[in-house]
Amino acid sequence: MDQVKIGRFIAEMRKQQNLTQREFAEILGISDKTVSKWECGNGMPELSFMYPICNILKINLNELFSGEKLADADYKKKAEENMITLVKETENMKKNIVGGQVLGCVDTIEMDICEVHKTNVEFWSTIGNEFLGAAALPSWGGLFPSEDKLKLLGSFSDKKVLEIGCGNGHSMKYAADMGAAELWGLDISAKQIERAENFLKAQGINAKFVCSPMENKCELPNDYFDLVYSVYGIGWTTDLDKTFKHIHMYMKKGGVFVFGWSHPIHKCVSVENDKLIFSNSYFNEEWYCADMGDKKIMLSNRMLSTYINALADNGFVIEKLIEATDPEKAAASNNDFGRKALMLPTVFAIKARKV
Ligand SMILES: C[S@@+](CC[C@H](N)C(=O)[O-])C[C@H]1O[C@@H](n2cnc3c(N)ncnc32)[C@H](O)[C@@H]1O
Incomplete structure (x- = not known):
């Protein structure tokens, strides 16, 4: 058409x-x-x-x-x-590409913040971790090079560290193992926070948690964190500008913010008979609802420029944008997703700094 x-x-x-x-x-x-x-x-x-x-x-x-x-x-x-x-x-x-999987069918929706939060909380509080396989450091997700190779986060020693969309706490464990002085996690799902708390406690790790949508100003302290990161968390927000504005507020001047998310080009291209075909417009940032087993998720695809401009508009300077595939991981995966990842990035990560 x-x-x-x-x-x-x-x-x-x-x-x-x-x-x-x-x-x-x-x-x-x-x-x-x-x-x-x-x-x-x-x-x-x-x-x-x-x-x-x-x-x-x-x-x-x-x-x-x-x-x-x-x-x-x-x-x-x-x-x-x-x-x-x-x-x-x-x-x-109908092809709904989430992470490395092609799933169910997608309906375009008018974004309603309450509906999005309710739907996504329900998903993450129940089947989310098993269904999508929660991405946790040192992996930034999919076939992307690992943090051990990229070293985007730098040293954790003596740092006050916050994870946005902390899920069940597995990336926080990595931050603790790397020597973070203070650990905080934010998530919209009280159930995820409970899981994270129990998981970290069992390892003897202390952490503080805030249960809130990342796009709302919450009770996190201002000018406090040296390092904020998010692994497959940021894209869930209903408001990128507000999210970056608030993260900027919580951070100390000079602090580092790193996040990784599904690369928008990956969502536009599907594999058919060994060929990559464009099945969605890169410019399409509409919200959609996708079936995930007996639950649903609500998301939108945002262009890379949308993330970069929102960071710049909210007081960050961008130090690095990584679009990459680990060729060994991709070759070893020996499936359509691996073949695709050899030709285009399926994940991106951005390192920004509060100025
Ligand atoms: C892929 S999981 C993150 C996994 C996590 N990085 C880890 O290491 O285990 C995404 C998380 O984002 C949370 N989330 C979704 N929408 C959110 C929102 N608007 N604000 C805060 N957290 C949100 C979900 O509850 C879920 O726990």
Whole structure:
């Protein structure tokens, strides 16, 4: 489907009906931002909106998919072409790549902070660790080079250290083993914190915990931490700007912040018959809901520039951006994910400093 052509057509037909973007959005029960995104060619309406859109704009589905008014003579040929494209694209859109796994099906959603928190807490409090396999230091995740090789975090000795999205505490154990002077963990799930607390206590490690969404200002002390890190944690936030603003507040001047997350390009490309094909737009930052066994998760893919600009906007300087695959790990994995990781990064890590 030609998103740009369809977007222009929606705008033209909306104007013919004398509707503003806001009025059109109100009838559909969505935000005018979403309408603007469609009209700029930066996203397609969800399937559930297509029929109502056609009704309001007085066009038919075939014309919507074609992005133009159709004469009777062209109708059948266009319908056939559109059906074929739709079936192919639906198949590809259903591929939900989370970590190294291609799972279930994905639905685009309007982001609602409470819903996102509720859904993700439920996932992480129940099956999350087993289902996704919690990433823990020295691994930054997937087939990425390990922290032992990269040394992004530097020395932990005498440092006050905070982990964002600490999960069941396995990365905190690494920080303790590396000599952290004080250890704090933040997580949205009370159950994860309980697991982390029990796990660390059993190893004789003391740590403090705060249960809060990372995007909220919480009771962590200001100007306090030398080192803040997050392993597959940051991408869960509903608000990147607020998250970085608050992390910046908790850190001492000169402190280091390192985080790793799934590389956005990896989510756009799937492996089919030994070929890599683009199955999603890199520019698509829409929120989606994905089935994970009998639970769900809600996430969005953010472009690398979104992370980098949010860091810069919130007082960080970027010292390093790592996009890499450990070639030995990838070759040893001998599967589609390994073959893909040899051609593009599946994980990225950023080291930034508070100035
Ligand atoms: C992949 S796990 C992190 C695993 C952890 N790095 C470790 O070493 O075990 C992601 C964690 O982020 C937490 N999380 C999800 N959304 C969050 C949010 N908005 N604020 C804080 N934590 C969140 C989840 O509860 C989960 O424990």
